[in-house]
Amino acid sequence: MTSLDLKLFRDLWRIKGQAVAIALVIATGVLLQIMMSGLVASLTETRRAYYERNNLADVFAPTVRAPDAVLDRMAAIPGVARLSGRVVGRALIDVPGEPVPIQSLAIGLPDTGPQVLNSVYLTRGRLPEERHRDEALLLSGFASAHGYGIGDRINVTMNGLRRSIRIVGLAQSPEFLFVAAPGEMVPDPARYGAIWMRHSALAAAYDMEGAFNEVLLSLSRHASREAVIAAVDEVLAPWGGTGAYGRRELVSDRFVSEEIDGLATMSRAVPPLFIAIAAFLLYIVVNRIVQAEREEIGLLKAFGYTNREVGTHYFKLVLLIAGAGALMGCLFGVLAGRAMIPIYTTFYNFPFLVFRPDPAAFAIGVLASIAAASAGSVFVLKRIFALTPFEAMRPPTPADYSKTVTFRGTVGRLLDQPTRIVFRGLARSPWRSLALSAGIAGGMALASGMTTIYGSFDRMMDLSFTVIDRSDATVFFHTPLGEKAAFELGRIPGVITVEPFREVAATLKHGRRTHRGSVSGMIDKPELTRAIDDKLSAIPLPTQGLVLGQALAEILDVEPGEVLSVEVREGRQPTLAVPVTRVARSLIGAPAYMRLPALNDVMSEPGRISGAHIRVDGARADAIYRRLKDMPTVAGVSVSENARESLQKLMDQGAGSARYIMGAVAFIITFGIVYNAARIAQNERSRDLASLRVMGFTKGETAFVLLGELTIIILVALPVGSLVGYALSFAIARGFSSELYQIPAYYDPFSHGFSAAFILVAAAISGLLVERDLNRMDLVTVLKSRD
Known part of the structure; x- marks a missing residue:
């Protein structure tokens, strides 16, 4: 070890407190870089592998009811590699002890042979047998939340009829990474389930013998997704097709993608800020050391050390602090990333998820830390090179403070000597x-x-x-009903207020921007669920036109006064040109509001509602929810508190x-x-x-x-x-x-x-x-x- 190296460690020991503080700041920046980049890489790679292994479809095409013979026509569409028709339907699970019926989705499995697309991932048990129509798979997250296991029986309402089914397996699926009940935007495996049964069993339950109501399509490598979707919509139009859509618009994939994109943005923007702050602090510290050691630098040069050797000595100080911080950041970044994995496996239902740090993140984090720290040191090293032994061994020329702040008269008499020194030090x-x-x-x-x-x-x-949203609960119907259904809800003892609404599936377009969502029809003066402005005042809904939530307005890049194209995906499926009248302050979801009568008019279905917001007497809430559970027209109930x-x-x-x-x-x-x-x-x-x-x-x-x-x-x-x-x-x-x-x-x-x-x-x-x-x-x- 050379004499300069010994001096280096003495200098580090002398400034150990500052060195540790700066190293921790650098470590924090690198930690975030490693953790966030690793999570992005892990989520992206796991999602890709999961989709590939379980053959997640590229295009989903729901319809009302189409005969199986239509599948041959769609198989001939250019760009379609594989396809599969299936039966899906809403179901309600009666969980003992739960007053509210739990919404779920019943999904058909092929009667024979493996699944072509959207294969389930069995976590326990086996697949249902064709000859046993009461056997089913249950979504593993839902089963875990409610304590269900293999062999248990559950009561399920399908198409208005209650039946008992036996759980023979627990499963996960790539289309259920994000699990949220319809009409809600928050994932909760305890409040939404999925059931898989053989095709023949579900076809009988939903009157779909010899037919299907959803097609899954896998595309060839060079196929045009937009062209295939257009062709599929044309084929399914006579059979009530509600509009095919790509994997990107699948609710589950969309939210997982948003999480990944958000982490990627933070990993690019946040760590450099912390590293820059650390570099600034390191520059000040090293600059101070060089100023304090002018005489020593002069002596070193006088004894024959070159500018390069002296400069390298101080540069090593910077590298040691920055390198130590970067190495700590790498270690703790991996530990932090692994600690975050259970959070993502809880809210996103991956069957496996292992934290795999991005190798490039280590290189970027370490090199960026050293480069940022070294950049400030260059200016300090220039001063070292400029110092000659003669000049360095002389004290620096005293600064001229004659024109700085002086304290005379009354101010000078009021301030004591230490206080005057403080102000002079700042001024100098x-x-x-x-x-x-x-x-x-x-x-x-x-x-x-x-x-x-x-x-x-x-x-x-x-x-x-x-x-x-000031309601206590929201009731959803299987199909749009007449306004009489709202009066029936109001007659239930304990229901205080009923506010009907209509939810219509639609694709909103503005220029080249599109959003697959829905339009919410609201009564003229809603009290339970309202559109509000920035001042938290209710926005009166116009006779004609849309009020968009803030998030949706940003997605579509639309402002009040502009016209949207609204492609309705229900009933007659009209395409409307509707002006945007206001932008509401929305904090959950991306809603679009319209007056209920106006929405029903464009649908040519006057007096129809698809659900209602209700306020209830808290003392009677459980009884009300049990009453709703037994109503065959009710598809689900969402409780605001939950x-x-x-x-x-x-x-x-x-x-x-x-x-x-x-x-x-x-x-x-x-x-x-x-x-x-x-x-x-x-x-x-x-x-x-x-x-x-x-x-x-x-x-x-x-x-x-x-x-x-x-x-x-x-x-x-x-x-x-x-x-x-x-x-x-x-x-x-x-x-x-x-x-x-x-x-x-x-x-x-x-x-x-x-x-x-x-x-x-x-x-x-x-x-x-x-x-x-x-x-x-x-x-x-x-x-x-x-x-």
């Missing part, structure tokens, strides 16, 4: 003070921005379930849990910045502070001079950081928002106050550590140094 090094203040303001912005997002999630919940609990669970443990990680990271960064600011100020003023002690200043007065400067720097940084944090909260909220939920950003005084308090606590802790070192300072040794 304005750029250093501004740089430290900017760093602390950046930490304040990160902390306040992330803390605001915590409150924004809660605000989103309150607005969604107390302002926008939906709220599921959404809260998703935000706390699912995709929204990333905000906790980001918040912890923000506070780590903030503490690192404040601690380094205190240490840098101590190192730069050590000789001055020792001189003050020799001149008779007490330890308390000396500490006041140092910590007084830090206090002013922090107080200046707090309002600036708060303003930047307010702007940053909008960007963070936009990054967390998706089609599933939108996070509202706003100014939260508590969040900014809490972040400011945290910075003050961090400053107090840093000040205590610095004061302890000041009290231990060897005055003779410090004064001997020629700083």
Whole structure:
């Protein structure tokens, strides 16, 4: 080990506190890079493998009822590689102890031979036998949530008739990665199930003998998806086809894709911010060391060390700190990624999911950390190369402070000597003070921005379930019924208010942008479920035209006054040109509202409703839900309290849990910045502070001079950081928002106050550590140094 290497380790030991703080900041940035990139790679690769192994269809084509002979015509469509017709139907599962009927989907399996497309993945048990029409597979997540096992029997209502079926196997499917009940946007395996039975058994239950109501298609490599979809729609049009759609519009795949895309965006945007902050801190520290060691640099050069050797010595210091931080980030990034896997297997039903770090992420994280740290060091090394031995061994030319702030007259008499020293120190090094203040303001912005997002999630919940949707439950019918059905609901004892609605499946188009969703028909003056504006006031629905949710307006890139093409996928399936009149504030989903009479008019089905929002007497709620369970026209009931609990669970443990990680990271960064600011100020003023002690200043007065400067720097940084944090909260909220939920950003005084308090606590802790070192300072040794 050379003499310079020994000096290197002594320097590291001397600045160990700052080195550790900077390394942790770098480690945090690399940790996020490794974790997020690894999750993106793992989810993407697992989804691809799962889809391929289980032959997930490329195109789904639902219809009302088509004879099996139509399959031959679709098989002849250019670009179709394989296809399979099946029977699917809504079902209700009667779970003992649950007053609300659990919605589910019954899916047909081929009577003989393997599944051609959308193969199930058996987790336990076996496939149903054709001769036993009461045998079925049950979705494993639903079975686990309710404690069902092999051999258990469940009561299921299919097509209005109740029957008992026996569970012979538990399964998962690539089309059920995201499991949510119809009409809801929140995944909850306990509140939505899937049942697989043999084709003949389901065909008999849903009056589909010799027919099917959904086609699955796999496309050849060079096929045009749009051309195949158009051809399939043409073939199925006489049989009530409701519009074929690609895999990208499958609800399950769409939400998984949004999660992957969100992680990918964060992995590209967030880690560089932390690495840049660490590089800034490292530059300040190394610059301080070089300034303090001018004489040593001169001696090294005088003894024959070249510029390259001396520069490499200080460059090694940077590399060691940056490299140590990067290596810690790699290790903890893998551990954090593995810790996140159970969350994704809970909310996205992958049969297997192993965290596999992206090798490129390691290289990018390590190289980016070292490159960012080295970039700032280049400017420091230029100063080393410029120093000649003669110049370096001389003390630096004293700065001219004659034109800085002076305190005379009344102000001078009111301020004591330590206070005047504090203000003069700030005035004599304005750029250093501004740089430290900017760093602390950046930490304040990160902390306040992330803390605001915590409150924004809660605000989103309150607005969604107390302002926008004020119902206790939503009742869905199997098919649109007459308005008399709403009066029947109102006659149930304990039902206080009934608000009917109509939900019509449609594809909305604006230019080249499309969205497969639905149009919600609402009564003229809804009270339970409303469209609201930015001021939380109800938006009156126009006689004609659409009111779009904010998320949907952004998806379609449409503004009020523009016209949408609405392709209805029910009944006569008309194509409408409807103007957009308003954009509503939507926080869950991407709704499109229209007046109920106007929607029924364009459908040529006056007086029809597909469900109702209801308010009930809490004391009679269970009895009401049991009554609804026994009504054959009811396809399902969604209880608002259950939906709220599921959404809260998703935000706390699912995709929204990333905000906790980001918040912890923000506070780590903030503490690192404040601690380094205190240490840098101590190192730069050590000789001055020792001189003050020799001149008779007490330890308390000396500490006041140092910590007084830090206090002013922090107080200046707090309002600036708060303003930047307010702007940053909008960007963070936009990054967390998706089609599933939108996070509202706003100014939260508590969040900014809490972040400011945290910075003050961090400053107090840093000040205590610095004061302890000041009290231990060897005055003779410090004064001997020629700083």
